[in-house]
Amino acid sequence: MAWDYIFEGLLEAFKLIISGNPELYDILLRSIKVSGLATLYAGLIGVPIGVLLGLSDFKGKEFVKSIFNGLMGIPTVVLGLILYLFLAPAGPLGFLNLLYTTTGISLGQMILILPIVVSVTVNSIESIEEDIRYLALTLGADESQMMLKIIEEASPGILLSLIMAFNRAIAELGVALMVGGNIFIKGGEMNTRVLTTAIQMYVTRGEISMAIALGIILLSLVYLVSMIVNYIQRRWVEA
Amino acid sequence: MILLREVSKTFGDKVALRDVNLEVKEGEALAILGHSGAGKTTLLKIISALDTDFRGVYTFKGIDVKRDPGRVRKCITMVFQHPVMFRGTVFENVAYGLKIRGYSKSYIQERVEEMLESLGILELKDRSARKLSGGEKQRVAVARALVLDLDVYVFDEPTSNLDIENIKVVEGAIRGLIKRGKTVIFTTHDFLQARRLSNRMVHMEKGEIVRIGKTERILSDMFL
Numbered sequence: 001m002a003w004d005y006i007f008e009g010l011l012e013a014f015k016l017i018i019s020g021n022p023e024l025y026d027i028l029l030r031s032i033k034v035s036g037l038a039t040l041y042a043g044l045i046g047v048p049i050g051v052l053l054g055l056s057d058f059k060g061k062e063f064v065k066s067i068f069n070g071l072m073g074i075p076t077v078v079l080g081l082i083l084y085l086f087l088a089p090a091g092p093l094g095f096l097n098l099l100y101t102t103t104g105i106s107l108g109q110m111i112l113i114l115p116i117v118v119s120v121t122v123n124s125i126e127s128i129e130e131d132i133r134y135l136a137l138t139l140g141a142d143e144s145q146m147m148l149k150i151i152e153e154a155s156p157g158i159l160l161s162l163i164m165a166f167n168r169a170i171a172e173l174g175v176a177l178m179v180g181g182n183i184f185i186k187g188g189e190m191n192t193r194v195l196t197t198a199i200q201m202y203v204t205r206g207e208i209s210m211a212i213a214l215g216i217i218l219l220s221l222v223y224l225v226s227m228i229v230n231y232i233q234r235r236w237v238e239a
Numbered sequence: 240m241i242l243l244r245e246v247s248k249t250f251g252d253k254v255a256l257r258d259v260n261l262e263v264k265e266g267e268a269l270a271i272l273g274h275s276g277a278g279k280t281t282l283l284k285i286i287s288a289l290d291t292d293f294r295g296v297y298t299f300k301g302i303d304v305k306r307d308p309g310r311v312r313k314c315i316t317m318v319f320q321h322p323v324m325f326r327g328t329v330f331e332n333v334a335y336g337l338k339i340r341g342y343s344k345s346y347i348q349e350r351v352e353e354m355l356e357s358l359g360i361l362e363l364k365d366r367s368a369r370k371l372s373g374g375e376k377q378r379v380a381v382a383r384a385l386v387l388d389l390d391v392y393v394f395d396e397p398t399s400n401l402d403i404e405n406i407k408v409v410e411g412a413i414r415g416l417i418k419r420g421k422t423v424i425f426t427t428h429d430f431l432q433a434r435r436l437s438n439r440m441v442h443m444e445k446g447e448i449v450r451i452g453k454t455e456r457i458l459s460d461m462f463l
Contacts, residue, residue: 131323132288138317139336139383142309149335153326236326 005208013216024210028217032196034176036101036171037108042117043162045110050121050161051151065122071115074172083108084178100181102192105181108175113165122144122159125150156236163229167222173200240265240422241286241391246295248281248446249308254291255281257446263424265390270433270454271426273443280320280395280424282443286424287317287393300390322380324368329360329379336387346348354386358408361398374405379411393414394425398432427438430458 016024053064081148085091087099128150136146151158173196176182180192182201193201195218202211241263248256256278263269263286271279282308284290285297288304288311297304299311316336325332330351337347355361358378363371368379377397384392394413398406416423429435433440433454440448440457450457 129323131319131321132325134284134317135319135323135325136335137289138287138313138315140313140316140387141339147341151324180288 006021009208009212013213016209016213017216021095021213023135024213026191027193027195027198027214028221030102030191030219031170031196032221034105034194035109035166037106038113038169039162039166041106041110042113042165046114046117046161046165047121050118051147051160053118053127054122054125054154055147055150068115068122072119073159074112074115076112076172077178078174079112079216080174080176080178081109081173083111099179100183100192102180105176105180105192105194108179109169109172112172112175116165116168117161120161121154121158124154124161125131127157128153156233159232160229163225167225169216170210171222172196188198241424242298243285243290245298246282246285246293246297248285248293249252255343256285259295259446259448261441261448261451263391263422265422266420267439268413268423268437269425269439269441270437271424271443272428272430272433273426274428276445277443278446281446282395283317283395283424283426286391287315289311289317302435314391315344315391315393316384316387318356318380318384318395318397320395320397320399322373322376323375324371324379327368328365329355329368329371329456330364331388332379333383340387350386351382354382358382358385358412374401377401377405378408381409385412385416389421391422391424394423396426396428399428402422426457430461434458 036081053061083104084099086093087096087104088094089099098107133146136149141149145233149164176192176194176197177200180194180197182193182197183196184191191225195214199211199218202208202214241261243259243261246256246259246261246352247254259278259282261282271282273279281290285293285304288299288308291305301312302310304311325335333351333354334347337350342350352361352364355364358381360375360378360382363375363379368376371379381394381397391411395407397413401409410432413423413425417436423436425436437453437454440450440454441448442457442461450460452460
């Protein structure tokens with residue numbers, strides 16, 4: 001009996017996916033866009049910070065690194081709550097009108113994933129052999145050319161940081177729910193419903209097949225992105 | 240050309256170099272002999288301006304290396320004992336030094352192919368450099384240095400762990416540099432190699448230069 005309930009849900013879910021249910025695909029595209037933008041922003045800010053941190057040597061560097069490492073595990077619900085308090089109309093950043101917008105979710109997710117991008121980039125830069133630095137220098141590179149070479153050598157790790165960040169962003173619920181509000185109006189332009197908030201809502205409503213369908217899509221997306229990155233990394237390492 | 244005065248280097252409590260005084264003239268071929276841990280590689284890194292954290296004075300053509308290591312590195316290159324390869328093909332590895340110096344694509348293409356051919360590795364041009372055998376990597380490392388027209392070439396045990404064929408090729412390349420009047424400094428454990436390639440020799444022990452002079456004389460001092 002219990003298994004029938006799950007199998008029926010799965011069957012319905014596959015039907016929804018194959019039939020190209022517009023609501024389902026609308027949510028999927030919005031999720032990719034929102035988390036993709038968050039990853040882009042985090043990459044633009046986090047990669048340069050990670051590179052500089054990885055290449056520099058100063059007192060307190062380990063402390064700075066430990067802060068970013070610690071922030072990687074921040075609970076999304078806590079971050080969502082903090083962002084809600086700041087972005088609410090009565091909050092200090094209320095004037096930005098970012099609450100219940102997709103831009104707000106993107107910015108929130110960016111804050112969530114920035115420590116991942118920074119920490120993994122730092123590790124990638126630091127893992128490059130010291131001899132590679134010496135090699136670039138002895139072949140005539142100046143400091144900036146040497147840094148570019150190290151970034152190039154560390155690029156598979158930097159790419160990995162962005163993918164880890166994207167997967168964390170698209171799979172998180174706390175920020176999307178508290179900052180986005182899970183708004184959905186048919187044909188509306190202000191919709192903020194994404195995969196995770198939709199799954200949560202359909203489960204509470206008892207619409208299990210739709211929740212399973214979205215869950216399958218989310219898992220497939222995360223795996224697909226990981227597989228593409230694995231492939232690119234393998235090619236890179238082989239080169 | 241190269242002038243070291245009272246150069247010392249320590250790693251924590253360990254003394255790697257102690258009060259080294261050394262002068263190398265233009266066009267000299269200098270061999271540095273010594274047991275492992277004698278300070279040979281440390282000395283080469285300092286000469287190549289890769290390590291400027293030392294006590295004493297080192298000037299290259301009158302330039303204070305501690306003040307302007309970048310300028311010195313444009314004139315000296317070092318080939319490491321264990322060849323390190325950049326990610327990418329053999330061609331990309333050998334072309335790197337020319338590329339960052341801003342040479343045209345056609346010149347780089349021509350020069351790199353010429354160099355690979357002279358070292359017998361032209362057929363490896365498009366292979367992944369990191370997938371080569373040890374001997375092939377060493378030839379690529381030598382090609383990568385020789386493709387640049389510099390004043391000084393520094394080799395850290397250039398033929399250790401190589402088979403006879405690769406030793407011949409690498410020694411041939413070093414001999415070619417010496418014939419062209421370039422300054423060559425290399426470390427080796429092989430007395431015969433020192434005799435074949437150098438005209439002056441340094442013998443190091445425990446971070447100090449214990450003998451310095453004409454190769455033949457130092458060798459006869461050591462063995463007779």
